[in-house]
Amino acid sequence: MTIKPLADRVLILPIEAEQTVGGIIIPDTAKEKPQRGKVVAVGNGTKDEDMILKVGDEVFYGKYAGTEIENEGEKYLMMRQSDVLAIVE
DSSP, X not given: OOOOOOTTEEEEEEOOOOSEETTEEOOGXXXXXXXXXXXXXXXXXXXXXXXXXXXXXXXXXXXXXXXXXEETTEEEEXXXXXXXXXXXX
């Protein structure tokens, strides 16, 4: 199934944080939510806001931004472009 965001929304694949710290494995319950991800789909923007983000951009986003979506076993975040804090270059 292909997901195509509407308007000023983007679909982001979160990049998981490190699994170990100093050789200690951190359990899932103690892990922080990732705040970095890769844009995998973008909408067309709105008449008031052009779409700046493009597929392939690596971005930082707010800790509680977006709505979790699961597709074919993969977890994504759908959020507005304005919820993205920065593009990583």
